[in-house]
Amino acid sequence: MKKTWWKESVVYQIYPRSFKDTTGNGIGDIHGIIEKLDHIKSLGVDVIWLCPVYESPNDDNGYDISHYRKISDDFGGQEAFDELLEKTHQKGLKLVMDLVANHTSDEHYWFTESKKSKSNPYRDYYIWKDGQNDGPPNNWESFFNGSTWEYDSTTDQYYLHYFTKKQPDLNWENPKVRKEIFDVVEYWFKKGVDGFRMDVISLISKPDGYPNSEHEKFQETIINYYANGPKIHQYLHEMNQEVLSKYDIMTVGEGPGIDLANGPLYVDASREELNMVFHFDHMFIDCGVGGKYDPIPIDFKTFKTVFNNWDKALKNKGWGSIFLGSHDFSRMVSRFGNDQEYRKPSAKLLATLLLTLRGTVYVYQGDEIGMTNVAYDSIEDYNDVETLNAWKAAEEEGQDMEEFLHIVHIQSRDNARTPMQWSSDANAGFTEGIPWLKTNPNHKNINVATQENDPNSILNYYRDMIAFRKANKTFVYGDYECLDLDNPSIYAYRRWDKANEFLVLHNFSDKKIHWGYDLNEDNYKVLKSNMAQGQQANFELEAWQTKILKRI
Missing domain, CATH: 3.20.20.80 (Glycosidases)
Structure with missing residues (x-):
């Protein structure tokens, strides 16, 4: 297997709008990322992946781009980006950007020209079709509810948009x-x-x-x-x-x-x-x-x-690619762990899972401190276009909206977009102004500052586990075999190469379990655990305990 830097990398994903605000306008910016580069570097990651920072009307928070070569002034403009790129490289980190090439904003020059007439030179940059039977060209549904087709009266045709109507799809046939x-x-x-x-x-x-x-x-x-x-x-x-x-x-x-x-x-x-x-x-x-x-x-x-x-x-x-969270999904500890009684051990367990599987690992901002879903009292507090469109559709269908709000609490993309929790200060230390999205009230207890010097914190566990992966390339390139697939609570697997063999055990449950499997416990030594109780019988796992064992 060919070895390359990107296979061995751990990637840290930043959602800039929610990372760190330095201007007081409530929106995260590039200078905020620059300010926190030492935090990112301290994790031991190699690559920063930056969600879109291009010029955009923000119908879908930057995924509707109106200028591909221009950095939005909302984030600090081109000069700030150039500084970020330079300082990222100075710290030995790499910077990966988002390419949004399926669609543009409807405010992009190409589209404003395209919609002017059927003969416009930019007409075929997008997908235009005649309607059928006084309706859209077909029955396709948008990712964000409603038809994928939007009627434009200027030329009496419909244009395709897989996402919002302000995100027309490009015509790659051209x-x-x-x-x-x-x-x-x-x-x-x-x-x-x-x-x-x-x-x-x-x-x-x-x-x-x-x-x-x-x-x-x-x-x-x-x-x-x-x-x-x-x-x-x-x-x-x-x-x-x-x-x-x-x-x-x-x-x-x-x-x-x-x-x-x-x-x-x-x-x-x-x-x-x-x-x-x-x-x-x-x-x-x-x-x-x-x-x-x-x-x-x-x-x-x-x-x-x-x-x-x-x-x-x-x-x-x-x-x-190995990931469990991103800007498009709920917080991973709330979704795949137990974010109440076992938030700390389950957050560490999920980190261990990410960092012991084969593939390039992606860590989403805030997961390194175990940030959780938020549960706003009102739909008015939500910003995500997908969430708001789903709410509107549910209302039109006559659903129980109190019950639907509970589903929003679980599923909304805004769960991952609440401001990064830097401290227990007002607005989690994210901004001195009014944040674009309300901070999670639990920032008083879950934040970087509180965890920074706690040797048992989730933050320091991430640092330790990333260093452990880097020191043991078996977890990058080694082979993989799942054991005991039918077990309803334990995820167990082997990772090995010519030099080493590891056994990784995860207890995805609220109960203590002794993993009774056809392996001799005496042949293994515990190297890592997310709990101090890591040294009891090798195959005995507390609730949400994870262990990395080495065959001896």
Whole structure:
């Protein structure tokens, strides 16, 4: 297996709007990131992934870009970004940006021109269709509720938008569009950026004929219509050949609709497309027929099986991304752990899981201190467009809105977007003004300052575990085998190479368990545990205890 820096890296994801505000306007900014570079460096991570900081009307908080080469003044402008890039590199860190190439803002110059007339030179930069039977061209539903088609009276046609109506999809069939995007990528590489996370890149190739969806479950519509279009691999290979292959950078594609059958194609090195992808098999694990806001309980065996299957699929060709949280999902300790009685041990357990699996590891801001979901009293306190659209749809359907608010508490993307909790001070030390999104009230107890000098804190556990992974490359490149898959509470696996063999045990339950498996406990020595009780019988686990054992 070829060894490279991006395989060995741990990536720290920053949602700039919520990270640190230095101006007092309540919005995080680039100077705030610069101010906290020492915190990021202290974790032992290698790469910062920055969510979009480009010029944008912020209909979807920066994922609606109106200028690809301009840094938004909201975040400090180009000068601030240049300073961040320089200081990041000075500290031995790399900087990866977000590439949003499936769609632009409807305020982008290309689109304002495109909608002027059918003969405009930019018309074919987007996807325009005639309606059918006094309605949209087909029955496709947007990721954010409602039709994917928006009528424009100027030319009596509809344009496609997989997300909000202010995010029209680009027409990648048009070679001029591809050249525009490749030029943008080249522009940032020449400035010294170290790679791109490519937003919903699996959606850029549209299906032939734009047929109606025949699926009730939205997730199946994504897989069968929106994702993995007929020319997706042609486009990605072309991007690789034209730009990506010319630089020592990393690429990770966000892949809604990517599955075990087609996922490996994106990352097979011989195909020359992307380095790795984010699949969502484990992140959509609680989505019911109605999607995210129709949640079902997480099945633990399925959770384990997802990691097993993807490791197997990418074992010989390609590379994986290991993550449990991001700006698009609930806080990982609230979702996969126990954020009440066992918040601290379960946050450490999840950190151990991330850092002992094969693949590049991604840590989302705030997870290193065990930040949790927030439960605002009113929908008025929420900002996320996906949440607000889901609320509106639920109201129109006559749902019990008190019950739906409880679902919002669990599922809203704003759970991950509450301001970073730096201290117990007002607004968690995030801003001296009024934060754009209310801080979580538990910042009084959960914050960086409180954990900084506590040797048993979640923060210092992350630092220790990241250092441990780096000192033991077996966890990066070594083989993987899941043990006792049917166990309803224990996730157990081996990691090994020619030099070492490790056994990793996680107790995903509120009860003490002795793992009775056909291995001799005397052959193992405990190296790491998330609890002081780590030295009792090797296979005995307290509630939410994790152990890393070495075969002796």
